[in-house]
Structures are given as structure tokens and as C-alpha cells.
Amino acid sequence: MKITLKDVAKMAGVSPSTVSRVITKSKDLNIKDETRQRILDTIEKLDYKPNVIARSLRIKSTNTLGMIIPDITNSFFSALFKGAEKLASEKGFSIILANTDDNLAKAEKLINNMRQRQVDGLLLATTHISDDTLHSMNVNKYPHVFVNRHLNNEIESYVIVDNFLGTTLAMEHLVALGHSKIAHISGPSSVDTAFKRFEGYKFSLERNDLCYNPDLVVESEMTEEGGYKAFYELVKKRVDFTAVYAANDLIAVGLMTAAKEKGLKIPEDFSLVGFDDLPVADKTSPSLTTVKVPLHEMGYIAADILIKEIKGEKNYINKIILRPELVVRESTKSIV
Amino acid sequence: MKITLKDVAKMAGVSPSTVSRVITKSKDLNIKDETRQRILDTIEKLDYKPNVIARSLRIKSTNTLGMIIPDITNSFFSALFKGAEKLASEKGFSIILANTDDNLAKAEKLINNMRQRQVDGLLLATTHISDDTLHSMNVNKYPHVFVNRHLNNEIESYVIVDNFLGTTLAMEHLVALGHSKIAHISGPSSVDTAFKRFEGYKFSLERNDLCYNPDLVVESEMTEEGGYKAFYELVKKRVDFTAVYAANDLIAVGLMTAAKEKGLKIPEDFSLVGFDDLPVADKTSPSLTTVKVPLHEMGYIAADILIKEIKGEKNYINKIILRPELVVRESTKSIV
DNA sequence: TTGTAAGCGTTATCAG
């Protein structure tokens, strides 16, 4: 039989409320040291563990966050999670994590499930979300913050990276190396980070008096597989290029594989820049020049904002835009 | 104000129990179709979401698993988690995930925390655990299964990979290529997987009439950093070797970096075999010959066993040993 | 400083 607070009370010869008072150790409780000690001792003796579920029901708060991501084996998201978990554990919160596999229906179900589980708030790093769920969360003032995702909607809190700036960094680097025929493997235009990177690409070209050539752009899933296929699509177009700006590192890695297969050498035959600076970026050969996103920080800050919203410490919308950084490695070289 | 079951009942003009019956939809409930429909409609209309916390308190089960791992950004563990999460979601369970950062004290705290949160069972992929906690779990018949970790203790369920066989696969491969001076970068001997791999190494040498030379063995943390340092330690010993068997892929990757720094070429100067087959293994240059561990499956099976134990479908100890597989890539070549 | 009692939102037992 499981030990409850009542058992402790009985054994220590006090009332349940007294036991409750010592375990919640609010500072203003006035309890005789002797009683407290007796209670502490019997808690120890009985190996009593407070039932957090019961407590949650009573105080209407679970000290739990929900986090929804497409895929935890993608190191982008595991870094995000780790950052979030760090802050959460500092504040005494746990995180329930769930993968959507980029499946909208699954995401919806998960969000609902999390809410039914009474998680105090949601960290959303998923690419899509239905208007219905969003509306339901807002109507019910259900705390939630978007991570790495920006809705064109004034009322949502989010933490993102400056995709436009990041792209500029990457493009200016290529231009400085003398490249003018720069291809772009973009992500799906429905994904806002991908879209912004694509916009940034066009903007950078223009700013450097290079003209935008649609033939130099291939849309791809933001995965290795996608990058691999995209490269073949690109070469099939038989258009000249001396550099490629990939919308993320995964695409870049897949592209490297394809290029190697085709007998093309990076950076000799063309330069390559990615985005994200995943751990894999310095393992590839050549190592990948890329734009570093402060992932750990992004998760950490998102959780911080979320918990503040939960606690009502901030009742305004938080919009945080982090600064990316260019990391130059071996995959880019100046044109000769 | 939050909508509760009572609100639904009132609005639909029925008693709370009836509402409860329709939402738990047990098959034997006898409810008039018309009433059910009315209730379903008002649930919809009020956007009512059952409070799982209250339900859990009442039925004494949360349909939640706890999973404790050293570090989610290590792709070994993220793959494990993903497998576990797949099974869990199939069975209607969620998973609370927590990182220990390989810190024993933190692990203990987390386990306790999970138990207080009434998770129905625990998936333990952490390297160490105190006898106290273990004892407490066993005394209370708290369901838990070890993942990738085997205790010398007859009463624990676990899912592991056959480390001995895996090592044999790796070593026989090297021997078949003509190597006889094979170094080993081992993990900490306190980690059981590492220990078994080391034992296997010695056994394989013996079986092939090669003698065991302690100078060819360096102990290391099972990280990139560790592998990096270990390589320098190894060369400092100035002992000849033509191949290295690393206790895991992370060590192997770190070692590659160090070797490159030293101007040594793999596999020309020496062959290298890892263990785990992490995603990074085919990204490195040269790609890494390694022993594939069915990680996703391991997580999946562990969760399956755990849930069965929770449901009381299996009341015996489960010990599962998965088969590893050799994956030959570019980092090994025959000696000339 | 401590105890009593109500209630958090469900489900389950027992009537009707």
C-alpha cells in the first residue's frame, strides 16, 4: 500500500494539515521545531513521497511544460529542448516532450493531449498549427510560446533567430569571396523560416547588383534527403553556379553527398554555405561554413518567457529575435 | 473560467456520472443514443477538455512514463527516446523526459521527482543509480526497466545490445583485414557497456592468438572530447598499432579529429572501428566502420516491456538482448 | 502553533 500524507500524520501523531505545512515549507508557517522534526523523521522512515498529482489538482497547477517538436533526433530540436529543459529544471518545472513527425493532425492531437494533462503551458516548435487550436488557446488564455516560428499574428509570443540577418551574413560572405552566380536551395515556402531565408537571398542579390535567376533556386524539404535530391535537380537545369546557399545544414549535408557522387569537389568546384550550425557541420568533409543559431539559448529563453507568462509575471506579448553569427569553415573559398 | 465535467452535465441536463460514462466510453455502458449525442454536442459546444489530472488521481494511474537519460543532444539517446515515444504514443502514454548530464545526484533527484509526479513507470538509460533508489523502487514494486544498461542483479528488467558479440564482429573484421596490432580506446570501466566491450576486446585477441598489451589500451570518457584526448595519450606511448577499436562512435569521431591534427590518415595509417552507428558515422571523412546498435528498436521494446509490466500483463523479469551488426565503411582497410 | 473540514475534477459503487 502506498504511503500517503495521512499515514505520515497518523504515525507522527499530528493532523494532515500540519504535515502538509511542513512539506510545502512556506516561509510563514509557524511550526514548533520539535513537531517539524518529528514529522520529517517519520517522512524519512516511511519513505513518503508526496503525490504531486493530488497536489496539482488542488492548487490547479502542475509545474509541467509541454513541448512539441517535429523530431527529437534532429539535433536542431534536441538542442532546443535541452535549453528549455535547463531553464525549466532551474524553476522546478518538468517537460513533457512529444514528436509530431511533421504531421499536422498528430500535432493537433498532441496539443490537445497536453492541455488535458494540464501542462501549465506549451512550447511550440512545430511548423504548422491549425487556426482552431490557436484560437482555442488564445480564448482560454492558455500560455504558449512559439520557438523558431513566427506567426503573422500580433498576439503570439515567440523566440526566433533573425533569419534575414543570417542570410545576409551568408550571402555577403559569398559575395566577398567573389561569387556572383549563387544558387539557393530553399525550404518549403510555407515554412516561415525558409521563406524569410529565401527573401533574404533575393534581397542580398539585389543589394549587390546581382540579378535574381529563378533557375538558380530549387525548393526542397529541409532534410538531408531533400538536399540530396535538390542538388540533382539543380544540376539538371544546366545553369552555371559557383556557390550554393542552402536554407539549412541538413540540406547542405545532403547536397554534399550528392555532389560527391557527381564527382564535384567542394569548395573547389563550388562553395557551400548552410544555416543552423548543427553539430554535424564541423564533422563533414569539407567542414561546413554556416550561420550559427543559438539553439540552446533559444530554448532557454522560450521556456523562461513561458514560465513568466504562466506565473503572470509578464502579461504582455514577448517577441524575441536572436542574433545569428557566421561561422566560416572549409566549404567556402574565394573564386579565382 | 475553465469548463468542467459538471458544467457539461448541467448544460446537457444530465448528471455528472452520465457525462463521465460517455467520455470514458467503456464498451459496456448503456446509454441512450439520444442522451449521448446531446452530451457529445455540448462537449463540443463548450470546447470541454477532460482534466486528466483529476482523472489520474481517481484512477491512480497517469498514463505517463518517465525517461531518464544523460543527454538528449547525444544522438544515441535521442534515437532511444524516439523509439520509446513511438510505442508509448501507440499505447496512449506520454513520456516525461529528463537529462541527468551524467550527474548521479541529479539523476536521483529526477527519479524521485518522476515518482512524485506519479509516472506509471520509469525508463532508465542513465549510467549510474544508487542502491537506495533502486531498493526503494523494488520494495514499492515500482515498474522500471533499464535501457542499454545491465545491472548485475537478477531482479531488474532490461533491454541491451549484445556488447560482446558486437565487439567480436568489430575485432574479427580487423583481424580478417590482417591487423594484429589493435589498440582499444575503452570507456570508463564503471560503465557496464564499456566494460563488456573491453572484455570482448581481450577475448577476441586471445581467440586469434594475439597477445594483450595494456599499452595499447587507453581509458576515456565516451565522448568526442574523450576520444580526442585519448588519441594523444595513445601516441604518447609510442607503441605501434595499425588499427583502433573505439568503444563508441563518439570516441571514434574525436579520435579522427586528433589524428587529422597529427597528420595521420585513416585508413591509410591505421584503421578505425567504432560502436553504435550514430547518424554521424556516415558523415565523417572517412566514413566510419562501426557496429550498428538498433537504437530505435531498443527504446521501443523497452517501453513495450515497461507498459506491459505496468499493466500487469507480464509479472516476470524481462531481459532482452538485441543483436548488433557490423557496418563496413571507409575507415577500415586491409593491411598491405 | 495546530486541527477541522471543505473542495479540486474525476470515476466507481450502488441504487433506482
Place this chain on the structure above:
DNA sequence: CTGATAACGCTTACAA
């Protein structure tokens, strides 16, 4: 087929 009612384990006024 449906409704009262107690109970799950805890916290918190309020009372003593």
C-alpha cells in the same frame, strides 16, 4: 439507462 454519493491525496481557510 441514469443519478447520488463517496473517494482519490492533497491544500487552505477558518477555528481553536
